[in-house]
Amino acid sequence: MLNRMLTIEIARVTEAAAIAAATMRGRGDEKQADQLAVDAMRTALNDIDMDGKVVIGEGERDEAPMLYIGEKVGTGKGPRIDIALDPLEGTTLCAKAMPDSLAVIAMAVGGSLLHAPDSYMSKIAIGPGYPAGTIDLDATPAENLNALARAKGVNTEHLTACVLDRPRHAELIAGIRATGAGVRLISDGDIAGVIHTTDPDNTGIDIYMGVGGAPEGVLAAAALRCIGGQMQSRLVFHKATDRDRALKMGVEDPDAKFDMNEMASGDVMFAASGVTDGSMLAGVKFGKAHITTDTVVMRSATGTVRWIKNRRKVA
Numbered sequence: 001m002l003n004r005m006l007t008i009e010i011a012r013v014t015e016a017a018a019i020a021a022a023t024m025r026g027r028g029d030e031k032q033a034d035q036l037a038v039d040a041m042r043t044a045l046n047d048i049d050m051d052g053k054v055v056i057g058e059g060e061r062d063e064a065p066m067l068y069i070g071e072k073v074g075t076g077k078g079p080r081i082d083i084a085l086d087p088l089e090g091t092t093l094c095a096k097a098m099p100d101s102l103a104v105i106a107m108a109v110g111g112s113l114l115h116a117p118d119s120y121m122s123k124i125a126i127g128p129g130y131p132a133g134t135i136d137l138d139a140t141p142a143e144n145l146n147a148l149a150r151a152k153g154v155n156t157e158h159l160t161a162c163v164l165d166r167p168r169h170a171e172l173i174a175g176i177r178a179t180g181a182g183v184r185l186i187s188d189g190d191i192a193g194v195i196h197t198t199d200p201d202n203t204g205i206d207i208y209m210g211v212g213g214a215p216e217g218v219l220a221a222a223a224l225r226c227i228g229g230q231m232q233s234r235l236v237f238h239k240a241t242d243r244d245r246a247l248k249m250g251v252e253d254p255d256a257k258f259d260m261n262e263m264a265s266g267d268v269m270f271a272a273s274g275v276t277d278g279s280m281l282a283g284v285k286f287g288k289a290h291i292t293t294d295t296v297v298m299r300s301a302t303g304t305v306r307w308i309k310n311r312r313k314v315a
Helices: 006-022 030-045 091-095 141-152 167-178 190-198 214-227 240-248
Strands: 051-056 080-089 102-109 120-126 160-164 182-186 207-213 230-236 268-274 290-299 304-313
Touching: 006 030, 006 080, 006 102, 006 268, 006 290, 006 304, 030 080, 030 091, 030 102, 051 214, 080 190, 080 214, 102 190, 102 214, 120 190, 120 214, 141 167, 141 207, 160 167, 160 190, 167 182, 167 207, 182 190, 190 207, 190 214, 190 268, 207 214, 214 230, 214 268, 214 290
Parallel strands: 051 080, 160 182, 160 207
Antiparallel strands: 080 102, 102 268, 120 207, 120 230, 268 290, 290 304
């Protein structure tokens, strides 16, 4: 089990990254915004008493100074912790000051998170309150939407699917619209897209579908483990070297269909802080004397969801 004090520590980590990234909000420099978030997150992580290892990061070791897969963080004292992170989810959103850019992290007992390579992943997700098996990654969009509509007690035309706005999704989008359901296209930020399915009354999103980043998939699964929902995924490889890397990272069957519990098992904590304003979290606010952040922290063992609005003095 994770130490409950990590609930506060994990919030400090995402708050630090969000504040750093927000200084570049709307300035058009994605790389600098990402780098500032990385540096702030690394510094905050290294202050925590834990034997932490980044299992979902921003690439391989030769891509340093990013937080790379396999990097050790923390003081080295304390429990062994697996860490999945995205210091700046939605770099383009931050650079353009668009909604739903976040600083995101998940922590779990060592060995609990899928060691997914930095490749693509096909995903489908819905929020809590539906019978097990309502969705299936291998079913057609129509089959999934019809099943969800029946479980929700509405017509398919009343559903909205969230999909990344990419050319690769043209057929998927056509299939969704053919059922009469709506499509919410997002330019970036598919972690937020998955989380939005947990509160459709406020977000207007009932289901997430499509291919996005594998690291983001594990982070989204960690969040759903805490607040409930269903998710399935499968790694997508465009090159043989990507498959080989997955095998080297410990993925026994690269073609397997993973469910939420296989991507994030055991006791999981998840935190996200808003960089820009969004439907889930407010962005960082820079005042004359204070900086205000908006953070959500979740834990699977207790089902706890904490909303933290923090105000700190300007240094």
